[in-house]
Amino acid sequence: MNCNNSNDGTHDLCVQMPSLHNPRSQNAGVIRDPYIPSDSYTDTDLAVEMNAMSFAERQAVEEDIHGVADAIEETPEFIAHSVEAMIQAFQRLNSQQRQALDRAFFLRPALSQDQSFHLMFLRARRFNAHKAALAMAAYFRAKRDLFGDDLLVQRITWNDVCILDVRCRTE
Amino acid sequence: MVFRSGAYQLFPNHDIGGRGVAVACMSHFDLQDNIRSVCRCIWYVISAVEDDPVMQQKGIVTVVYFGGQWKSSPLHFIRLGTGFPMDAIPIHLVSHHFLCVDTSSNDVIPRVRNLLAKDSRTRVRLHFGSSLELEYAMRTFGIDISRQLFQDDKGDEQSIEKDIQRRQQLDDEWRRSEAPYRESTSPVALLPNPQDILSGRSKLVTTWSGNVMYHKLIEKHVHRYLDAQDGGLDRIDKTLISVDILLLLRNQYQSRFLARENATWVVIDDSDAQKKISRSLRLLAREIGHRLG
Numbered sequence: 421m422n423c424n425n426s427n428d429g430t431h432d433l434c435v436q437m438p439s440l441h442n443p444r445s446q447n448a449g450v451i452r453d454p455y456i457p458s459d460s461y462t463d464t465d466l467a468v469e470m471n472a473m474s475f476a477e478r479q480a481v482e483e484d485i486h487g488v489a490d491a492i493e494e495t496p497e498f499i500a501h502s503v504e505a506m507i508q509a510f511q512r513l514n515s516q517q518r519q520a521l522d523r524a525f526f527l528r529p530a531l532s533q534d535q536s537f538h539l540m541f542l543r544a545r546r547f548n549a550h551k552a553a554l555a556m557a558a559y560f561r562a563k564r565d566l567f568g569d570d571l572l573v574q575r576i577t578w579n580d581v582c583i584l585d586v587r588c589r590t591e
Numbered sequence: 592m593v594f595r596s597g598a599y600q601l602f603p604n605h606d607i608g609g610r611g612v613a614v615a616c617m618s619h620f621d622l623q624d625n626i627r628s629v630c631r632c633i634w635y636v637i638s639a640v641e642d643d644p645v646m647q648q649k650g651i652v653t654v655v656y657f658g659g660q661w662k663s664s665p666l667h668f669i670r671l672g673t674g675f676p677m678d679a680i681p682i683h684l685v686s687h688h689f690l691c692v693d694t695s696s697n698d699v700i701p702r703v704r705n706l707l708a709k710d711s712r713t714r715v716r717l718h719f720g721s722s723l724e725l726e727y728a729m730r731t732f733g734i735d736i737s738r739q740l741f742q743d744d745k746g747d748e749q750s751i752e753k754d755i756q757r758r759q760q761l762d763d764e765w766r767r768s769e770a771p772y773r774e775s776t777s778p779v780a781l782l783p784n785p786q787d788i789l790s791g792r793s794k795l796v797t798t799w800s801g802n803v804m805y806h807k808l809i810e811k812h813v814h815r816y817l818d819a820q821d822g823g824l825d826r827i828d829k830t831l832i833s834v835d836i837l838l839l840l841r842n843q844y845q846s847r848f849l850a851r852e853n854a855t856w857v858v859i860d861d862s863d864a865q866k867k868i869s870r871s872l873r874l875l876a877r878e879i880g881h882r883l884g
Contacts (some may be wrong), residue, residue: 555681584631
């Protein structure tokens with residue numbers, strides 16, 4: 421394995437091609453999907469994923485990690501176009517994925533037209549409209565699951581967290 | 592509570608790259624509590640990003656400290672990792688720094704890494720060393736965190752208390768901004784109160800708590816309406832019954848009749864609300880009449 425310990429204590433990226441000598445690869449007759457890691461994520465799994473990335477993708481990851489990545493320029497036209505693409509992406513989600521999202525938009529209709537709220541998810545998913553739509557649907561699903569229907573479209577406050585925490589302990 | 596223990600906290604200041612910094616100290620977590628409660632607390636910590644456009648743009652860096660005496664077993668952390676909805680958080684997770692003082696966490700780290708999304712797994716960096724070395728290692732990535740943070744059994748109480756106060760102030764501001772729309776006198780509502788009655792026929796409307804309560808009230812008063820019909824009372828008496836119900840809803844239950852208009856809820860006026868009540872009474876009376884043959 422090409423794993424270097426640099427002077428600053430950082431383990432540099434370990435890149436190892438799957439080989440015949442790797443015991444994990446010797447599971448006779450088992451074909452592993454490289455994108456589904458096993459229970460324990462090994463350096464080999466990491467190597468497979470890194471090798472599957474293009475040079476540009478790796479470069480982007482490195483720049484992100486070191487905080488030197490170029491910020492995506494957010495012009496009003498770009499934002500409007502991205503939000504529109506995200507709204508269209510909602511239509512492609514299935515009913516199960518949309519359930520909590522639909523309820524949220526029904527209860528607070530202003531949310532469906534709130535550009536800053538959409539923008540938060542677009543920024544989180546680097547302006548990939550489909551991923552942002554999925555994230556927003558997952559956001560409401562998770563929020564409903566954790567905090568219940570009553571707080572679905574409300575700001576989660578310190579009081580809410582404390583009340584739910586106390587309720588959890590007493591139960 | 593996880594927030595007060597400093598097990599997971601979002602620093603109020605950004606790093607030199609403008610990114611937010613979230614720090615998790617594995618030794619501070621007490622996961623004997625309900626895992627869902629911990630998930631809720633982490634969600635609350637992260638939700639601060641909703642008020643911070645800079646953090647939204649630049650993303651956040653997570654720093655996980657694996658050293659110290661753990662109060663919870665690795666199995667608890669696996670349960671926490673699988674229970675927390677990582678795919679739902681509206682933040683770009685720029686990178687993860689795993690800090691270890693020895694090799695005792697070697698078994699756990701691959702499992703923790705496995706819990707991360709595919710995009711995030713390649714963004715993990717491992718650091719080994721003393722707390723001083725770890726502090727310097729973080730500085731090479733533009734992240735300025737004190738080694739003191741890892742040495743105590745609990746987080747810096749003063750800064751945590753200050754963070755709670757800051758958040759409570761923001762909560763109060765939000766409450767103040769929303770309060771006028773919740774008043775029963777407000778002509779528009781941002782979202783319905785549980786006791787409000789909504790117009791429409793969708794499943795979301797029919798199962799809404801206010802609508803359920805409204806239909807129960809109509810059932811309770813329909814006998815008066817039927818009596819008025821049988822006794823040959825005129826139209827005005829029937830109107831009085833619906834006005835009675837309207838006043839009861841408004842004064843006793845603080846309910847409003849809401850209808851959706853564009854991107855908002857509009858409070859419908861009294862005459863329309865009264866017509867709606869009359870229609871509900873008429874329909875139910877007719878249904879009872881059909882049932883009785």
